[in-house]
Amino acid sequence: MMGVAGVLGAALLCAIHGATMENTLFEDGDGANTFCAFNPTQVEKTYSMVNTNRFWSQIFGVAFSNKRWLYFFMLFVPVTSLWMSALGVVGLALNLRAYDFVSQEIRAAEDPEFETFYTKNILLNEGIRAWMAAQDQPHENLIFPRSVDDLEDIVGGHVWLGSIYIIGGIWRILTKPFAWARRALVWPGEAYLSYSLATLSIFGFIACCFVWFNNTTYPSEFYGPTGPEAAQAQAFTFLVRDQRLGANVGSAQGPTGLGKYLMCSLTGEVIFGGETMRFWDLHAPWLEPLRGPNGLDLSRLKKDIQPWQEHRSAECMTHAPLGSLNSVGGVATEINAVNYVSPRSWLATSHFVLGFFLFVGHLWHAGRARATTAGFEKGIDHDLEPILFMTPLN
The missing domain is CATH 1.10.10.670 (photosystem ii from thermosynechococcus elongatus)
Known part of the structure; x- marks a missing residue:
């Protein structure tokens, strides 16, 4: 099911892009085609989102008369499919074999104990390298000799970090915040939202660096x-x-x-x-x-x-x-x-821009959460809105 969902999601992504059937997203560099997906007069060999409802009826035997349902399936299904396909790819990489873009061959990870990742803190080194790129000079003795540059690093990193997240989640379910955290932080629902936005923002910036510089995790065959x-x-x-x-x-x-x-x-x-x-x-x-x-x-x-x-x-x-x-x-x-x-340009730029927007959202909701906790948040008094006292135009 995950494989089928991934194929459907990728196909719809290509349809949204308007890619031709004899070309790929990577090779289709014509900027004029970017928004052709919404053009009902497209040539026969390209797809149009205007005709998507007809495709749904042909594939699933049902058409959506309510456009809200159509939009829901157009957006929710591809996103869910991409997530499921990502889980499926990780599962294949961990349990079977994966394509190593460095050696250009299909093989299994040769480091089953994940010693490479664990002992050398590869992800930490890569993160420090990204944040301290200007200082990463040999004569300053700030060289980070390891980076994520082979299949073992990717597989080991996913297993190691996945284990940390699972253990950390269980630990946080069974415990409560420390006393200093309870004193320093506020706890309304909007505060939780602001903390989550800040976390997503940080990882958006980090992902931007990974996308831009790392051609193993994000191979050039896919992203340029x-x-x-x-x-x-x-x-x-x-x-x-x-x-x-x-x-x-x-x-x-x-x-x-x-x-x-x-x-x-x-x-x-x-x-x-x-x-x-x-x-x-x-x-x-x-x-x-x-x-x-x-x-x-x-x-x-x-x-x-x-x-x-x-x-x-x-x-x-x-x-x-x-x-x-x-x-x-x-x-x-x-x-x-x-x-x-380049698709790499689009991906890195979108991570950076969305990370920045998430950071602005964090500041906004954090301020509102603080104001709510302090008790001085004030909304708009609708009884005194100026529009209520204006003379009608007629």
Whole structure:
């Protein structure tokens, strides 16, 4: 049932988007198609939400004459389906096998005791890395060596945090708040709402960082490349091009005297040169085969670059998550990267914006809860509204 619900939810999501049957949501970058789902004159090979009621009647044998019921099923069923499909995917990852986007293969997690996640606090490190990105510099001794970058981390993290949530929920059911919490906090219903909004807001901001930077949890095959991945892909693409034109990529220098194509990081690894050097710690499936024990391997870059790596990096370069208000996406110097906004951009931006709105809602309801507790909350006196004393227009 969860699988069927997930398929129906995903299908309706595609219908809302107006995606064509021979194209995918990722590849359908035409901004003009975004709102075609509400156009009853769409071409035959795309869906229209105007005709959704007819689809419901064909699938389930029932039509909704009451539009409120139709809207309820249009909104509630897809959301519920997506939740159920997410639970189903997690269940498959934990019990059977899952597709590892890093190694590009279907396999089971090889860390059944979840020692990797538990002993190295990967999620904590990743969170600190996101919050302290500006200070995450090797010369400041603030390097966080572990990140969520393989299947074991994802599976272990879900099990570990899920266990913490279950235990924490049971503990909070059986206990009452500490004395300091009872004194410091207020307890009307609106206060509970404000606390929940604050929690959702924080996790919205954290999820924004994860979506934007992490291409393992949010694989590039689904969401498009990350910003660092697109930058590294541009450097790699030009390295391949110039190397074929005769450039010595191992010794060529740029205008600043640093390596034009390759250079050393502060830790001694060989990395791509140019502006993309700031993204030197990127890990991407198309780039990892070219690494050696000391970073990028010059001999592999000269002899072992495969066509699929060139194609993948070119796609990452031209689909960078850099969409702007005029819908020009991708690397600015790439002529084909026009009228495209990455799904990763949409997802990260929506998490940030909704997280901010939730934070504003937290402030609003927290203030009202405090006012209610203090006893000075005042509503509008409807007996003295100005409209009651105005002369009728007739």
